[in-house]
Amino acid sequence: MHRRVLLEAVVADEFDVIVIGGGPAGENVVDRAVRGGLTAAIVEERLAGGECSYWACVPSKALLRPVDLAGEVARVPGLSLGEIDVAAVLARRDEAVKHFDDSGQVGWIEGVPAEFVRGHGRIDGTKTVRVTTEDGERVLTARQAVVLATGSTPVVPRVPGMAEANPWTNHEVTATASIPERLVVIGGGVVACEMAQAMHGLGARQTTVLVRGDGLLNRMEPFAGEMLAESFADAGIDVRFHAEADRIERPEPGGKVTVHLGAEPPLEADELLVATGRRAATSDLGLGTVGLPDGIVEVDDSMRATGVPGGWLYAVGDLNGRALLTHMGKYQARICGDVIAARARGDELPAMRDLADGYGAPQVIFTDPQICAVGRTERVAREAGFRVRVVDYDMGNVTGAYLLGEGYRGRARAIVDEDRKVLLGVTFVGPGAAELLHAATIAVTAEVPLDRLWHAVPSYPTVSEVWLRLLETYGL
Numbered sequence: 001m002h003r004r005v006l007l008e009a010v011v012a013d014e015f016d017v018i019v020i021g022g023g024p025a026g027e028n029v030v031d032r033a034v035r036g037g038l039t040a041a042i043v044e045e046r047l048a049g050g051e052c053s054y055w056a057c058v059p060s061k062a063l064l065r066p067v068d069l070a071g072e073v074a075r076v077p078g079l080s081l082g083e084i085d086v087a088a089v090l091a092r093r094d095e096a097v098k099h100f101d102d103s104g105q106v107g108w109i110e111g112v113p114a115e116f117v118r119g120h121g122r123i124d125g126t127k128t129v130r131v132t133t134e135d136g137e138r139v140l141t142a143r144q145a146v147v148l149a150t151g152s153t154p155v156v157p158r159v160p161g162m163a164e165a166n167p168w169t170n171h172e173v174t175a176t177a178s179i180p181e182r183l184v185v186i187g188g189g190v191v192a193c194e195m196a197q198a199m200h201g202l203g204a205r206q207t208t209v210l211v212r213g214d215g216l217l218n219r220m221e222p223f224a225g226e227m228l229a230e231s232f233a234d235a236g237i238d239v240r241f242h243a244e245a246d247r248i249e250r251p252e253p254g255g256k257v258t259v260h261l262g263a264e265p266p267l268e269a270d271e272l273l274v275a276t277g278r279r280a281a282t283s284d285l286g287l288g289t290v291g292l293p294d295g296i297v298e299v300d301d302s303m304r305a306t307g308v309p310g311g312w313l314y315a316v317g318d319l320n321g322r323a324l325l326t327h328m329g330k331y332q333a334r335i336c337g338d339v340i341a342a343r344a345r346g347d348e349l350p351a352m353r354d355l356a357d358g359y360g361a362p363q364v365i366f367t368d369p370q371i372c373a374v375g376r377t378e379r380v381a382r383e384a385g386f387r388v389r390v391v392d393y394d395m396g397n398v399t400g401a402y403l404l405g406e407g408y409r410g411r412a413r414a415i416v417d418e419d420r421k422v423l424l425g426v427t428f429v430g431p432g433a434a435e436l437l438h439a440a441t442i443a444v445t446a447e448v449p450l451d452r453l454w455h456a457v458p459s460y461p462t463v464s465e466v467w468l469r470l471l472e473t474y475g476l
């Protein structure tokens with residue numbers, strides 16, 4: 001009886017901005033909106049900090065760091081590597097995810113200051129959000145805007161026996177308490193590659209990656225996936241192309257799993273990881289109440305949802321499908337919060353628009369070799385109609401790279417717009433390449449003319465001298 005009374009109690013509240021989803025994108029919207037003089041509430045059904053903090057970026061990089069460092073050490077004569085202490089690595093990962101305690105993040109939100117509401121949020125018509133909380137229901141009303149920042153969830157392909165086998169997704173692999181002896185990974189994208197690298201480096205004896213197509217990391221320049229496949233082969237990771245699971249068997253929950261592969265012999269493993277992409281998290285989000293279909297919420301360059309009368313609905317982060325990356329979601333969120341505050345003041349802020357997604361988001365993939373890129377690949381640039389010249393350089397010839405370790409293998413590619421003499425895209429593949437990326441991001445986004453870039457002198461002997469070599473190869 002008491003519980004029913006509580007459930008029926010509906011608390012109404014009004015804020016300038018209401019955000020549904022407390023991941024990195026949602027948190028940054030409230031921060032900017034409040035800086036702009038507005039009041040804000042953020043609704044989160046699981047943990048403040050989102051997928052990124054607990055089941056994605058943070059734990060995956062905590063697992064990859066020792067593997068990366070082990071690779072570095074192995075390349076330097078005179079250093080020797082003992083066994084990796086897996087228990088210590090997992091303990092550090094647990095620390096990095098704060099043992100799934102989000103009180104620090106909630107404290108940060110409250111310090112913005114913004115109201116944190118734990119519960120499932122759903123739109124219920126114009127500027128209204130209904131939140132199902134532990135204690136009942138709250139109805140929140142927005143004076144200015146509602147922002148959707150609910151992120152994405154893993155896609156599990158429909159293969160007979162797959163659902164019953166209860167495979168790992170990013171949630172289980174990043175939170176694992178032990179390393180499976182034999183692991184099968186389905187997918188050839190970023191999660192598949194990073195997690196195969198992590199599990200193998202931390203002790204999986206037999207790691208098999210099943211790739212539907214003919215290459216890894218298909219959104220990157222082709223040489224990136226080729227170099228990674230070579231490195232995986234050297235490390236003993238078995239990558240199979242044109243390989244598709246057609247049936248899964250797992251008679252005992254959590255027991256041995258058999259992956260059937262058509263005419264090929266079946267694979268037996270202790271665990272199966274599915275990393276076959278993500279879909280927009282719109283389950284029970286109420287999009288239908290404002291005339292939107294489920295799935296990606298399309299937005300304009302100010303992050304305002306297209307096709308919603310009155311322009312009060314916005315979407316940032318993975319949900320809008322522009323770039324499934326934390327830093328891009330946070331960038332979109334800064335724009336979104338500033339735009340909402342400006343529009344509330346009656347300003348339009350024409351300069352505050354998403355430019356970076358159009359140029360091509362920067363991304364680092366933390367495998368060995370590291371792979372990073374910004375801007376357009378050759379294929380994308382040509383398809384967009386640019387007159388393109390491709391400049392390649394073998395990074396192993398750079399003194400700074402050679403000094404990093406024996407047998408350094410790396411490659412750089414710059415895509416030059418021949419009409420404007422600016423860079424359209426840059427890709428680096430090689431150990432330690434990640435920190436080279438931001439210089440490329442500046443060059444591409446700021447459209448620095450090549451004859452000006454020529455005067456940005458890289459220090460000797462750093463890997464950054466690859467910039468000089470690329471420009472020399474171009475002919476400067």
Ligand SMILES: Cc1cc2nc3c(=O)[nH]c(=O)nc-3n(C[C@H](O)[C@H](O)[C@H](O)COP(=O)(O)OP(=O)(O)OC[C@H]3O[C@@H](n4cnc5c(N)ncnc54)[C@H](O)[C@@H]3O)c2cc1C
Pocket residue numbers: 020021022023024025026043044045046047048049050051052053055056057058060061119120121122149150151152170174191281284285316317318319323324325326327328329
């Ligand atoms: C294994 C893995 C590794 C990754 N590594 C990187 C990396 O190194 N670098 C990088 O840039 N990106 C990485 N990504 C991508 C990154 O995690 C996402 O781009 C990022 O988390 C998106 O942020 P978001 O705020 O849009 O969504 P999320 O982080 O998914 O947060 C959305 C939040 O909304 C909440 N929510 C959903 N629906 C509701 C609802 N109806 N009511 C209330 N709350 C709701 C969810 O509980 C969640 O907390 C990785 C992804 C994976 C899977």
Ligand SMILES: NC(=O)c1ccc[n+]([C@@H]2O[C@H](COP(=O)([O-])OP(=O)(O)OC[C@H]3O[C@@H](n4cnc5c(N)ncnc54)[C@H](O)[C@@H]3O)[C@@H](O)[C@H]2O)c1
Pocket residue numbers: 157158186187188189190191192194211212213217244275276277278323324325363364365366
């Ligand atoms: N370091 C990073 O920046 C980082 C790390 C991890 C994830 N992420 C982000 O998370 C997003 C999701 O990553 P992801 O790896 O899950 O997706 P993805 O889109 O990168 O890769 C999905 C892979 O699964 C394959 N696939 C799809 N359906 C399949 C099916 N039915 N059977 C077999 N294979 C199938 C695709 O061909 C592709 O190789 C990425 O877009 C990425 O931006 C980023």
